[in-house]
Amino acid sequence: MNIKDAGARAGLPAKTIRYYEEIGLVTPPRDTNGYRAFREADVHKLAFLGRARALGFTIEDCRTLLSLWEDDSRASADVKALAREHLAEIDAKIAALQDMRATLSDLVDRCAGDHRPDCPILQSIAGDQVPT
Amino acid sequence: MNIKDAGARAGLPAKTIRYYEEIGLVTPPRDTNGYRAFREADVHKLAFLGRARALGFTIEDCRTLLSLWEDDSRASADVKALAREHLAEIDAKIAALQDMRATLSDLVDRCAGDHRPDCPILQSIAGDQVPT
DNA sequence: GATGGGGTTCCAGTTACGGGAAGGTCAAGA
DNA sequence: TCTTGACCTTCCCGTAACTGGAACCCCATC
Structure with missing residues (x-):
């Protein structure tokens, strides 16, 4: 299967797949013409990466998750620990954004928004100190 | 005032200030020795930038905000519109993160997290379809 | 044979800085 | 006077995870 079809099936653009190959996340074999020839397993791996990325895991996290996925003797505790760390980062980001949101929303509400x-x-x- | 003191007063690292000068956000004059000589107005501008960045505005937004700030004939509607757009982006990010969080948190709860x-x-x- | 739609590599750009090298400047102390 | 040490300067590279584009190759079809 060529790159575009593999991408369509995995839900990833071709550019992204080339990038993933470049950084060693996938290693599809090549046809004699130099085209990447994706096997089912490659497509599955790409879809795995796509979903992990959609959950916000970094590329390095994805690398770890992939190796855990492929390791039959993994301990689910390791996966859970990684997911927990990531969850904590997500929570931190949400909190930071909500802080911004609160401040900004308050200011927006107080702004007349006219020609003055x-x-x-x-x-x-x-x-400046803005009176409440 | 030299760059480090200006940074201390504005709450920004020297590197950031040099960067802001490079992209034209501030233009402090130079002493004869080549050192940047920050005036009160420069420090005030830097502090403005720091606070705008802390609210999550992009550098380009900050550029616009600065020009509005310095424009006595601005309409507060323009500021409000910019803030509203930014607020919408923040909301979108929060929503995306909360989606991730919900999915991931659910998965974490279902994972035994042991040696298996x-x-x-x-x-x-x-x-894979994971049974509920 | 031309055309169109694949594929390939490589290079640059994105955001908002941070790290670090190489070298100039300045105030204070021995 | 000389020497630290703490500043300052510019310049270049690296970050995350791609995206866009150029230049070129390959293949099927009309």
């Missing part, structure tokens, strides 16, 4: 220049948003960013 | 290889997390990423 007075703007609590700018005042706040400028470090 | 069976792992709903890997099964799910591999695309």
